[in-house]
Amino acid sequence: MIHFENVTKTYPNQSRPALESVNLDVEKGEFVFLVGPSGSGKSTFLRLILREERPSEGRIYVAGRDLARLTNWKVPQLRRRIGCVFQDFRLLPAKNVYQNIAFALEVIGKPRRFIRKVVPEVIDLVGLEGKGERMPDELSGGEQQRVAMARAFVNRPMILLADEPTGNIDPATSIGIMKVLDRINRTGTTVVMATHDAAIVDSMRKRVIELEYGKVVRDQSRGVYGQAY
């Protein structure tokens, strides 16, 4: 599903690469934690998958597409197959829960009938039954993140990228968020989650990729947050 081949990314005016010679594969339906200290290259990794950045060297394949060959024109099509969740939720404050989720479908030109059908389904899936009319500022952080996940998932992407989705949420609520991510993963969606949350990584026992100074220093199936050795 995601294939990195000797990928190096150096930002302009920086001597040290943000990612250096990264080789890895993420299969369809996998759940992967991306761990590592700040500045280790986690965000760069996610941005490269979204093609918000292009690698300085190496090749990246996402959902069978060679990103180097992907024209700007086709980038939106790639992004329709990738859902994204962020630490800061990124909801539209002037739209309610339903409208926030529907927005993601409206802007890719989905018919209204389709939107009316799938948005309530996904609201249920993330556990926000009956809260479709609420505005974002009437929701708790955990609930807002659920809305963000619903928006990311409503178009049934093949890949869900989560950049520290529990970063702004207390540990008890985080468990609920992880349950939703797990539910999404069980539908066959590949999930890549960058996180600092050791407790979550340890409890899930999923594949863990650790980055340090832009290099993959550990890649373990059923891993934990800290060093395993």
Next chain:
Amino acid sequence: MRAQFVFGEVWVGLRRNLTMTAALIVVVAISLSLLGTGLLFVKQVDHTRSLWQSRLQLSVYLCSAVNPDPNCAKNGPVTKSEMSQIESTLNNLPQVVHYTYMSQAQAFQQAKQLFHNEPVMLSFVQPGDLPASFQVKMKNAQADAVPVTDALLGQPGVDSVGDDSAILTKFYQLLDGARNAVIVVAIILIVAAILLVANTIRLSAFNRRRETAIMRLVGASNFYVQLPFLVEGMIAGLFGWLIATALLAGAQAGLDGLQQYFPFPVQLSTTDLVEVVLVTMLIGLALCGSTSFLTLRRYLRV
């Protein structure tokens, strides 16, 4: 394509920076109407010019017995052979369309007609006083006057060559000057309008950066992301143009009011107005559309 969604976004965008939009509409309206006035002016000048052009001719005055000019004093009045010499020159000049001979008697008759209200003037003029002349019509009265004059002056029997268009040159300069002034001001305003469009769109893009960020993230096509802004710019341009159209109709009436100062018809037709209004619409839409588009390319990259 979901038109309702796009127009919803446009409406939100226009409402959010209402003052900017209002300023934009006003500047577009004024610059377009000034430009249109300039274009109407051009048409007016063209009409006047072509009207005169068809009437302009050269008068080749021939020496008469009483003429004191040095050319004539030397040779005396024009002779038959000199006249046929002049006629053959006229026949050989490619610029000459046709010419007519006006004898001294005919010139006297014409003078009598022109001054029939002023018997005092007439009493000074005797039948032999006015010179005979060739009235020469040229293909292009303005451009051909100089070569034809040059060919004829100095020929034996020719006293002088009078060019009607010389009188009109001053008048044309005045009209051209006024037209140029209007167009220069219009161009300055159009530059201001372009900057204002760019700023409005930039502000709009900034106001809606959250929405556009999400649109890009969920894979909205560039077209979809940019269209609301583009339409926003175009709508402002369109409103500006509507106001400009009203102002232009007024300007046309004003220009037609000048009619009373001319003893000939130079009225602008409604066709002229419609033509100018359409041209300003195209300019307005192109201006707003392309500026929006270029601004967006800068501020809404994929």
